[in-house]
Amino acid sequence: MSPRTYLLALGAFAVGTSGYIVSGVLPAVSRELHVSISTAGQLGTAFAIAYAIASPLLAAVTGRWERRRLLVVALGISTLGNALAVVAPTYEVLLASRIIAALGAAVYTPAATAVATVLNPPERRGRAVAMVFGGLTFALIVGVPVGNLLSEPLGYHGVFALVAGVSLLGLVVVRAGVPTVEAPPAVGLRDRFAVAADRRVLLLLGVTVLGVLSAMAPFTYIAPFLSASAGAHGLAVSLLLLGYGLGATIGNSLGGRATDRFGSALPLFTSLGAAIVLLVTLPLVAVNVPAAAVVMFVWGMFTWAFNPPMQNMLIGLSPRNSGLVLSLNASAIYLGVGLSGLSGGAVVSLAGVTALPPVAAVAALVATGLLVLALRPEREPAVEDGREDREVPELARR
Numbered sequence: 001m002s003p004r005t006y007l008l009a010l011g012a013f014a015v016g017t018s019g020y021i022v023s024g025v026l027p028a029v030s031r032e033l034h035v036s037i038s039t040a041g042q043l044g045t046a047f048a049i050a051y052a053i054a055s056p057l058l059a060a061v062t063g064r065w066e067r068r069r070l071l072v073v074a075l076g077i078s079t080l081g082n083a084l085a086v087v088a089p090t091y092e093v094l095l096a097s098r099i100i101a102a103l104g105a106a107v108y109t110p111a112a113t114a115v116a117t118v119l120n121p122p123e124r125r126g127r128a129v130a131m132v133f134g135g136l137t138f139a140l141i142v143g144v145p146v147g148n149l150l151s152e153p154l155g156y157h158g159v160f161a162l163v164a165g166v167s168l169l170g171l172v173v174v175r176a177g178v179p180t181v182e183a184p185p186a187v188g189l190r191d192r193f194a195v196a197a198d199r200r201v202l203l204l205l206g207v208t209v210l211g212v213l214s215a216m217a218p219f220t221y222i223a224p225f226l227s228a229s230a231g232a233h234g235l236a237v238s239l240l241l242l243g244y245g246l247g248a249t250i251g252n253s254l255g256g257r258a259t260d261r262f263g264s265a266l267p268l269f270t271s272l273g274a275a276i277v278l279l280v281t282l283p284l285v286a287v288n289v290p291a292a293a294v295v296m297f298v299w300g301m302f303t304w305a306f307n308p309p310m311q312n313m314l315i316g317l318s319p320r321n322s323g324l325v326l327s328l329n330a331s332a333i334y335l336g337v338g339l340s341g342l343s344g345g346a347v348v349s350l351a352g353v354t355a356l357p358p359v360a361a362v363a364a365l366v367a368t369g370l371l372v373l374a375l376r377p378e379r380e381p382a383v384e385d386g387r388e389d390r391e392v393p394e395l396a397r398r
Contacts, residue, residue, distance in 0.1 A: 002119040005128050007177045008112040009135035011071065014170035015078050015105035016139030018163050019047055021147040022098070025159050028151035033091045040091075043098050045338065050102035052334040058107050059327035067115050067181035068174065071108060075171035078104030082164035086157050097160075104167075109136070110326035113311055115181050117322070123260055125315070130256025130308040137252050137304060141245035184320055200317055201325060203374035205332040207268075208310060210367035212336025214275060214360045215303045217344035218282070219244075225353045229283055230292040240289070240296050247300030255305030264313035265375060267305060272368045274302040279361035283354045 022029075022044045029040040062070055081101030088094040109132075116128040147159050154162075218225065226232040226240060258267040278299045286292035314325045347356050 002128075004119055004178050005116050005131045007173050008071075008116050008119075009131050011075055011108060011170040011174050012112055012132050012135030013139050014075065014135075014163075014167040015101075015108045016136035017142070017166060018078055018082055018101045019044075019051070019105055020139050021159060021163055022047065025147050025151045025156040028156040028159070029091075029094070032155055032157075033094070035091050043095060045341075046095055047098045047102040047105075048334045048338045050099045051106045052331040052338065054103050055106040055110060055327040055330045055334075056324060058103065059110060059324045062107065063323060064183050066183060067111060067118075068178050069180075070111050071115065071178065072171055072175050074104045074108035074111065075167055075174060076104070077101070078108065079164050079167040079171060080104075082160050082167055085160035086164060088157075094156075106327070106330065110323060110330050113326050114184075114315070114322045115178070117315060118181055119179075126259025126264075126308050126312050127253075127256040129259075129311045130252050133252050133304075133307045133311075134249065137245070137249050141242070141249065184323060198317070200374050201314065201328070203370050204310065204314060204317075205328055206370045207367045207374065208329055208332040209336045209339070210363045210370065211272060211275075211306055211310075212333050213340050213343065214279065214362075214364035214367065215306075216337050216340035217347070217360045217363075218279065218357045220341055220344050221348055221353055221356060224348075225356065226286070226292060228353055229286050230288055232289050232292060236289050240292055243293050244296040244300035247297035248304035251301035251303065251305040252307065254301070256308040258305070259309040259312050264309040264316070265371075267309040268313070268371055269368065271302050271306040271309075272364050272371065275299075275364045276361045276368070278302065279357040279364065282357040 022041075026040045029043065030036060033040075065073075078101050081097050081099075081104060084097035084100060085094055088097055113129055113132050116132050117125045120128040150159050150162070222241070222244075223237050226237055230240075232240060255267055255271070258270075278295065282295060282299070286295045311326060311329065314329055315322045318325045344356055344360075347359050351359070
C-alpha cells in the first residue's frame with residue numbers, strides 16, 4: 001500500500017476529531033456558555049446536518065478541481081471552523097463554527113477515499129479505503145475521551161485550539177506528501193443526477209442509512225444500557241468503550257483486507273449478519289462486565305468492518321463519478337447518525353433502554369434485504385458509457 005495513504009488517514013483523523021470532539025466537551029460548553037446539555041448537544045446535530053446536505057452539493061461544485069488542491073482547501077476550511085470555535089464568545093458563533101468545520105469534513109472524507117484508491121493498485125483498494133477510515137476510527141477512540149479529559153483544564157476553547165492545530169498539521173502534510181491527482185473525467189450535470197438516481201446506488205445508500213442507524217442508535221445510549229444490563233458505571237463504562245474502539249479499529253482493517261480478497265458482497269453480508277445476531281442477544285449476554293467486554297469488542301469489530309466494502313462497491317458502480325457517489329454515501333452515514341438519536345430516544349421512552357438493541361436489529365435486517373435487492377443482476381444499459389453493465393455480483397467481487 002502506498003505510504004501516502006497514511007497521510008490521507010492523518011487528514012481523516014483531523015476532520016474526524018473535529019466532528020467527534022463535541023461529545024467530549026459538552027459539559028464545558030454547557031458550563032462556560034450557560035446553556036443546557038441538550039442545547040450544547042445540538043452542536044453535534046448541526047455538524048451532522050450540514051455534512052449530510054453539503055457533501056453531494058460540494059462534490060458536484062468541485063468535481064473538476066485537482067484532488068490535492070481540493071484536499072488542502074477542505075482541511076483549510078476545517079482549520080478555519082475550529083479556529084473560530086476557539087474565539088467564539090457566544091453559543092451562536094460556536095454553532096456557526098461547527099457548520100464551517102462540517103463543510104471541510106464533507107469535502108475531505110469522500111475526496112480522500114477516492115484519492116486513496118487512485119494511489120493504490122486495484123487489488124489493494126479495500127485496504128486503502130480502510131486506512132482512510134482508520135483515521136476516523138482513531139478519532140473516535142481518541143477524540144472523545146481526550147476532549148473530555150482536557151476540557152477541564154483547558155476549557156472548550158483550548159480543546160478546539162488543539163483540534164485546529166491537528167487540522168493545520170493535516171493540511172501541511174497532505175500538501176507536502178500527496179502528489180497531484182487530476183480530477184476524474186468531466187461528467188455532465190445530467191449524468192451526475194442519473195448516477196445519483198441509479199437504482200443500485202439508491203439501494204446501497206439505503207443499506208448505509210439503516211446499517212448506521214442499527215449501530216448508532218444503541219451506541220448513543222450505550223452508557224445507560226451497560227448500567228441497566230451489566231451494572232457497569234464510571235471507569236468500567238470507559239473501559240468497555242475502549243474495548244469497543246479497539247474492536248472497531250481491528251474490524252475496519254479486516255473489512256478492507258476481506259474486501260480485497262473476497263470482494264465487497266461477502267464482507268457486507270457478514271457484517272450485517274453478525275450485527276443482527278449481536279444486537280438480538282446483547283441484552284441476554286451482556287449481563288456482567290466481563291461478558292459485556294467481549295460483546296462490545298466483537299460488536300465494534302463487525303460494525304466498523306462495514307465501511308470499506310460499502311465504499312468499494314459504490315466506487316465499482318460508478319468509477320468515473322466516484323467523488324459524487326462517495327459524497328452521497330457520506331451523507332447517508334450522517335443521515336443514519338441523525339436518525340439514530342431520534343429513533344433511539346423514542347424506543348427508550350416507550351420500551352426502555354434494554355429494548356433498543358433488538359429493535360435496532362430490525363433495521364440491520366431490512367438493510368440486509370436492501371443489499372440483496374441491490375445485488376440482483378442489472379442488465380440495463382450503463383449510465384456512463386452506454387455499454388451493457390456486467391452483473392452486480394461480478395462487480396462486487398472486484
